[in-house]
């Protein structure tokens with residue numbers, strides 16, 4: 001191994017250890033669910049994106065097992081060679097129907113979808129207008145494209161409009177935003193953003209990863225939540241959160257958009273096709289997400305109960321309705337200390353600290369699921385209560 005490279009990496013790791021600290025993955029035993037085995041102790045899990053609890057749904061798992069038996073593990077080929085199976089096409093149709101688009105195309109992940117969409121659709125004469133808090137995969141995908149990039153302050157419609165007004169020379173403008181932002185759990189002001197897009201003849205791309213399956217009467221996402229289902233030009237999303245928590249991403253939109261991606265999008269063309277059993281599982285998850293609105297009702301009731309309890313305990317909770325509940329614990333290592341204390345109380349949550357969020361905006365992110373029972377929720381509230389008391393006494 002080259003000593004010059006190794007020496008530099010070791011020095012940088014040492015620097016990182018001394019300043020921000022090194023990340024250490026939490027190693028979990030057993031399956032995803034409302035509780036997780038960590039070091040033998042089951043913790044009540046408020047840290048996964050399994051909003052509808054479908055990762056452990058028996059129908060989802062049975063369908064995947066059957067597909068694994070019938071179709072095998074992997075296809076050892078890309079989609080454009082001999083990797084495409086009937087179930088891939090069925091899943092693409094299922095996604096398009098869920099979100100109200102003409103068509104959809106699968107990727108290995110939403111990260112891949114976001115890496116592959118911008119360069120394929122835009123060129124150097126185009127301008128991308130991107131929210132400052134957009135997901136890392138959107139930021140990277142935009143960097144890979146030849147279009148020029150303008151970043152507007154998070155949710156700042158006035159700045160977005162100024163950017164639109166002074167990019168009139170562009171061939172196309174594309175507004176890019178998360179549907180639900182993962183740090184604050186806030187939902188994009190879609191009616192206003194769509195209206196700006198219409199007025200300035202711009203296209204709109206929404207990454208709905210935290211909203212697909214979760215928001216809207218049938219789980220179609222942010223657009224359905226606002227009565228605008230099917231009106232987003234380009235929608236990207238994941239199968240790794242509410243829709244079973246497996247893996248996979250997609251882009252949905254007009255036939256011309258999807259066909260263009262199939263022809264030229266590099267992370268679609270130059271990678272292995274999705275494991276067919278995963279596609280089958282996602283298709284089952286979509287059917288359940290659409291057909292059982294009571295899962296979203298339970299999720300909303302669980303979220304609203306826990307939000308209320310945390311507020312009553314005196315915690316600063318950012319307002320909102322999404323199952324992401326940001327509990328603000330500003331300054332220093334408070335958020336990290338509280339997360340550690342909660343873990344000792346049997347509740348798994350993660351602290352978000354600088355530089356993931358700005359200094360002074362440190363928080364714990366609590367993520368609620370329809371699979372949480374009253375007992376899980378009460379255990380969380382009681383643990384937050386005891387930690388609050390200990391904080392007040394110290």
Ligand SMILES: *Cc1c(COP(=O)(O)O)cnc(C)c1O
Nearest residue numbers: 109110111135207209238240249
């Ligand atoms: C989780 C997430 C992704 C990544 O999705 P994967 O399918 O896990 O790659 C992309 N965008 C947003 C907004 C996300 O929240």
